[in-house]
Amino acid sequence: MPPLPLRVDYDAKKTRAAARQTKDGPQARRLLAVAAIYDGATRSEAAVIGGVTLQIVRDWVEKFNTHGRMG
Structure with a gap:
């Protein structure tokens, strides 16, 4: 499964x-x-930065895409 794209209104x-x-x-x-x-x-590098697993990073991206910074 390809990674979720990030929303385009942020950078x-x-x-x-x-x-x-x-x-x-x-x-x-x-x-x-x-x-x-x-x-x-990479999402793996982001997981290291966040101190979490890849699944958690995916969850974060999904919430960020839905709710922006408050996600």
Whole structure:
């Protein structure tokens, strides 16, 4: 199964800016992992950044696509 594409109204710069603005540590970690994917990192690399499994990264991408930074 190919990886889920990321939404097109965000990019790495906007996602990192959102990570800097949040006071929620886990949310910042999720956003930084997604920003890495925007920059061309593999989902495996994003999982390492987030300290989670590939399935969790997929869940994060799915929620990010649906709800934006609040996902």
